[in-house]
Structure formats: structure tokens, C-alpha cells
Amino acid sequence: MQDVENQTPPHGTEVELLHFRDESGDINPHFLEAMTDAIEASDSDRLQHLVEDFHESDLGDLLEALAAEYRPRLIELLGSAFDFTALTEVDDAVREEILEELETSTVAEGVRELDSDDAVTILESLDEEEKAEVLDQLPAIERVALQRSLDYPGDSAGRRMQTEFIAVPPFWTVGQTIDFMRDTADLPETFYEIFVIDPAGHLLGAVALDRLLRSKRPVTIQEIMDDEPDRVEATQHQEEVARLFERYNLVSAAVVDEANRLVGVMMVDDIVDVLEEEADADIKALGGVNSEEELSDTVLYTQRSRFPWLFANMCTALVAANVIGLFEESLERMVALAILMPIVASMGGNAGTQTMTVAVRALATRELGRANAWRIIRREAVVGLLNGVVFALIMGMIAAIWFQTAQIGFVIGLAMISVLLFAALGGIFVPLALDRLGVDPAVSSGPFVTSITDIVGFFSFLGIATLWFRL
Structure with a gap:
């Protein structure tokens, strides 16, 4: 974190003390206002004085805090004093917007001063035509080294490596x-x-x-x-x-x-x-969010990126609604079932999400595999069963007192045991199955686990209630 004291240049009438960050670590709005004023006045001396000795991370935070129209102007006004490494510290969308506004010669000059891995990060944000123009303006040795890195796949070590070594x-x-x-x-x-x-x-x-x-x-x-x-x-x-x-x-x-x-x-x-x-x-x-989504993205892009999984969730919710429809008669006869039903679904959803999160993380770190899969499955099943018994006792007593009948307490207790057990099994089986099929479990597990817990929760609760009250 950079904490900078700045004074107005000699032509100022008073000494101004500005800190880049306030006591909570956020960017000081007064500092941001001073930067904006200096950009509007095209006062490069003032700007250089304000960002003097800034770390590239702080400079990146400053760029993101500025309004979009001021970002390229700041870079142009700072000239050679601007450290292009700061562009590797901002969101991809912000970096792309800035690079679109800068002259190719400015980008080439900035890239020339960077380590190869940072230079590659900036170059891969350009379209092919702009990238070729920037590379053409670099010395041959640097151009060949950067082009070699860019030729490797985007998520490979070759794309991430530094080509400077001894x-x-x-x-x-x-x-x-x-x-x-x-x-x-x-x-x-x-x-x-x-x-x-x-x-x-x-x-x-x-x-x-x-x-x-x-x-x-x-x-x-x-x-x-x-x-x-x-x-x-x-x-x-x-x-x-x-x-x-x-x-x-x-x-x-x-x-x-x-x-x-x-x-x-x-x-x-x-x-x-x-x-x-x-x-x-x-x-x-x-969470069903595109991995490329950033806070700086536009409203339309964000809406489009979130739509697919919301649509998938809607479809699975319709399946759960059909399950509820099978027990329409029971719901009409006993209002208590409709009141308690969201509790069962909520408990199952949370339990399934807990297990799924642990499973997905373990698969990502290779802590979970064929060698220990059944042991982990048994562990999660026992955890789900124990939680089911504990919450069955708690919720059963609450429901019995609430509705003045022990029968409804017994019904929701059995449903709690069923839904928490199946939620635990769904939370571990779904990521394992998707991983075995070659599908990223982090991307696809959520909707499936949610569907399983909702369907099992509604079916077990309403099914048990229907059978119980028919006896």
C-alpha cells in the first residue's frame, strides 16, 4: 500500500497535503478529485508530482477509480513517467478500453520497458491487427521472444513465463x-x-x-x-x-x-x-457466473453472461414444481405442509452446497480422486445422516409445538433426515460424476445439486406426509 504526501507545484498559492489512501485503505476521494482536476487542466507536472513513486498496483487501482474518459488521458499526460506494468493490475475490460484509446506507438514504447510476462499480458488484450503493429515497432530480439510466448496456449506455462533469465x-x-x-x-x-x-x-x-x-x-x-x-x-x-x-x-x-x-x-x-x-x-x-465477468463490465454483457445458468435454474425449478403438483391434494388439506415446505428445501439446498463446495475444491487440488472417493462419500453420508437426526429433533419439536400436533413434527423430522442425507450424497456424487465425464464440476455442479436437493426435499416431505396421514 502506497501512502504519498504531495505538495502543489511552485505556482500554487498554498501547500496541500494529500494521501492516496485513507485510514481504511480506500482511495482518498480528495486525492481522486485532485487527479481529475489536473487531468482536465492537462497539467502533466502536477500529475507526475501526485503519482511520484507510486507502486504499479496502486497506479492500477487509481486507473480503475478514474472515470473511463480520464484513463487514457492520464497515461498520455504522464508520458514516459507512466509505468505500463500498472495495466496488468486492472480488470481485463478496463485494460482493453484503455488500449483501444492509446496510440500504437505509445503502447509499443510502454511494452518495450516491461518484463516479457507483463508485456504478453498487455499484447494478448489487443486484436490481431493492433498486436502485429505493436510487435513491428519492437526490436527484433524482443519481438521474437514475445511472439514465441504468444504462440503458446493462453493458460500454459509458456504464456506465463518470463523470457529473461541467466x-x-x-x-x-x-x-x-x-x-x-x-x-x-x-x-x-x-x-x-x-x-x-x-x-x-x-x-x-x-x-x-x-x-x-x-x-x-x-x-x-x-x-x-x-x-x-x-x-x-x-x-x-x-x-x-x-x-x-x-x-x-x-x-x-x-x-x-x-x-x-x-x-x-x-x-x-x-x-x-x-x-x-x-x-x-x-x-x-x-455461483453460475462467467469466469471472465468483472465489475467493470457493461450491464448488457453482465446480463448476457448470467442468463444461461439462470435459465437452467428456472428449468430445474419447474421440475421441482411438478413434484409439488403431485401432492396438491395433501397441500389443500393441510396448510402446515405449505408453511414448512420451504424450510425443508432451504436446509437441503444449504447442506448440498456445503458438500459440493468441499468436493469441487478437493477435485481442483487433486485431494479427491479414485483412491479415496468411496471413503469421502461414506464420510459425507455419515455427516449428512448425523445432521439430519439432529435437525429432525430440533425441527420436529418446533413444528409439534407450533401446530399443536406431534404428527407434523414426526413428518418433518423424517423429511429432514432424508433431505440432508440425499443432499450430502448429491453434493459429492454430482461433482465426481461430472469430473469423470470430463466436465468442469465447478461450472456445472450448482444447478444439478440444487435440483436434486429440491426434488428430494419436496418429494420426501410431501410423500411422507401423504402416507402418514392416510394411515
């Missing part, structure tokens, strides 16, 4: 390697290990910086290198790579192509972004 031959000494790093001006901004390659670029090993600095200068790199370095394939899915970093506590890993040639490096900060993206997508999918 690689040396195995016969170099520790002293030569250290001198090389001291004398080279364009080293990566951050790195944790030195890679070892042969003349054809094949990865032979890696040397951690701490081991390099602890070794004597005459020692060769081959003597101290790890000949089984952490590596991932460029075509490997970013979620699998993130899982490897999490499992083995990695800080960085080499990225190799199909011929084991070193093409880049994955860093832990890249993995943090991947984990955030995947978690964000899973949470949205569980």
Missing part, C-alpha cells in the same frame, strides 16, 4: 559467472538461480544464488550445479504448474520446450497470479 555453460567458473553478472547491464530484474545449458540451449542444470555465492571462484559451475533442476514444460497448463509450486515450495522453475531447450522461467509471483485467477474462476463458476 544461462551459462557448465565449464564456466564461479568467478566468471559472478563477473558476467556484474558487467552485464540488462540482467533480469529479479532472479533466484542461474541455469546451465549446452551450446544448443538444452537445460543441463541450475545453480541457486546462495550456493553460487558460497563457492570458491575457481570452482566450475558443473561441479556445483543441480543436474535435476525444477522444470516445467512450456505447454503445461498453468494450474498444474501452480500445483507443483505449491506442493514442492518452489520459488522459480525452468520452462523447457518439447526438446528440453530452455525457453523461460516461471517465478513465484507469476504463480500467485495464477492461483488468484483460478480461485476467482472457481468461486464465480460455483
Whole structure:
């Protein structure tokens, strides 16, 4: 979090103290007002003074807080003082809107100063024509490296990797390697290990910086290198790579192509972004929301993205309504059933969602698979049964006192046991079945689990009540 003190430039009549964020961590509206005034006045000196030494994350937050028409004007007024890394910190929709308004030469100049992974993030937000124009304005070496990353699939390690790394031959000494790093001006901004390659670029090993600095200068790199370095394939899915970093506590890993040639490096900060993206997508999918939806999206886009799952839920609700229709006679004879029915459905829906959330997350992290599936199913069934018994006693007593009859308490008690048991089983079986069929359970489980719990809840409650009162 950046906390900045700013004074008006020399032509001001008074000293103004502004903080970017207030005490709660939100953007200070007075600071935002000062930025807006400076943009409207085209006062680039004032703007540079206000955002001086801003972290790119804070600059990204500032861009999102500004009105859409002020964002590209801010970048143009700041000129070379604007850090294009800030565009990787904003919503995709905001970034695309900004890039559409900027001149191609401005984008090319900004991209040239970025690390390759950040440059790729910005380039993939452009359409093919604009992307080609920007790449044409870059030096040949940079253009080839970025184009290679862009050629990999969108969710792969190759698209996420940094192409800036340090690689040396195995016969170099520790002293030569250290001198090389001291004398080279364009080293990566951050790195944790030195890679070892042969003349054809094949990865032979890696040397951690701490081991390099602890070794004597005459020692060769081959003597101290790890000949089984952490590596991932460029075509490997970013979620699998993130899982490897999490499992083995990695800080960085080499990225190799199909011929084991070193093409880049994955860093832990890249993995943090991947984990955030995947978690964000899973949470949205569980709620039936498009993973690409952002707060900055238009009303029409948001409405269209949410419509499909709402339509699916409506269809499943119609099925549940038909189940209720089967017991129309029982509902007419006993109003208590209509009053208590939403309670049964609500309890089943919440229980099913709890189990489904745990199951989907376990499938995503590979904690749930064929080896332990039946054990987890049995556990969830027992949990559902125990909860069913407990809530059957609680709700049964409440209903008996409420309607002055023990029979209705007994009926809703049996229904509670049934619905919570089937909700638990539905919450675990549905994600497992979808995963087995190759369908993302995070995207599709919600409507199916909701349908199962509603149908079972209504059918068990009304069915038990009908049978009970006919006896």
C-alpha cells in the first residue's frame, strides 16, 4: 500500500497535503478529485508530482477509480513517467478500453520497458491487427521472444513465463559467472538461480544464488550445479504448474520446450497470479457466473453472461414444481405442509452446497480422486445422516409445538433426515460424476445439486406426509 504526501507545484498559492489512501485503505476521494482536476487542466507536472513513486498496483487501482474518459488521458499526460506494468493490475475490460484509446506507438514504447510476462499480458488484450503493429515497432530480439510466448496456449506455462533469465555453460567458473553478472547491464530484474545449458540451449542444470555465492571462484559451475533442476514444460497448463509450486515450495522453475531447450522461467509471483485467477474462476463458476465477468463490465454483457445458468435454474425449478403438483391434494388439506415446505428445501439446498463446495475444491487440488472417493462419500453420508437426526429433533419439536400436533413434527423430522442425507450424497456424487465425464464440476455442479436437493426435499416431505396421514 502506497501512502504519498504531495505538495502543489511552485505556482500554487498554498501547500496541500494529500494521501492516496485513507485510514481504511480506500482511495482518498480528495486525492481522486485532485487527479481529475489536473487531468482536465492537462497539467502533466502536477500529475507526475501526485503519482511520484507510486507502486504499479496502486497506479492500477487509481486507473480503475478514474472515470473511463480520464484513463487514457492520464497515461498520455504522464508520458514516459507512466509505468505500463500498472495495466496488468486492472480488470481485463478496463485494460482493453484503455488500449483501444492509446496510440500504437505509445503502447509499443510502454511494452518495450516491461518484463516479457507483463508485456504478453498487455499484447494478448489487443486484436490481431493492433498486436502485429505493436510487435513491428519492437526490436527484433524482443519481438521474437514475445511472439514465441504468444504462440503458446493462453493458460500454459509458456504464456506465463518470463523470457529473461541467466544461462551459462557448465565449464564456466564461479568467478566468471559472478563477473558476467556484474558487467552485464540488462540482467533480469529479479532472479533466484542461474541455469546451465549446452551450446544448443538444452537445460543441463541450475545453480541457486546462495550456493553460487558460497563457492570458491575457481570452482566450475558443473561441479556445483543441480543436474535435476525444477522444470516445467512450456505447454503445461498453468494450474498444474501452480500445483507443483505449491506442493514442492518452489520459488522459480525452468520452462523447457518439447526438446528440453530452455525457453523461460516461471517465478513465484507469476504463480500467485495464477492461483488468484483460478480461485476467482472457481468461486464465480460455483455461483453460475462467467469466469471472465468483472465489475467493470457493461450491464448488457453482465446480463448476457448470467442468463444461461439462470435459465437452467428456472428449468430445474419447474421440475421441482411438478413434484409439488403431485401432492396438491395433501397441500389443500393441510396448510402446515405449505408453511414448512420451504424450510425443508432451504436446509437441503444449504447442506448440498456445503458438500459440493468441499468436493469441487478437493477435485481442483487433486485431494479427491479414485483412491479415496468411496471413503469421502461414506464420510459425507455419515455427516449428512448425523445432521439430519439432529435437525429432525430440533425441527420436529418446533413444528409439534407450533401446530399443536406431534404428527407434523414426526413428518418433518423424517423429511429432514432424508433431505440432508440425499443432499450430502448429491453434493459429492454430482461433482465426481461430472469430473469423470470430463466436465468442469465447478461450472456445472450448482444447478444439478440444487435440483436434486429440491426434488428430494419436496418429494420426501410431501410423500411422507401423504402416507402418514392416510394411515
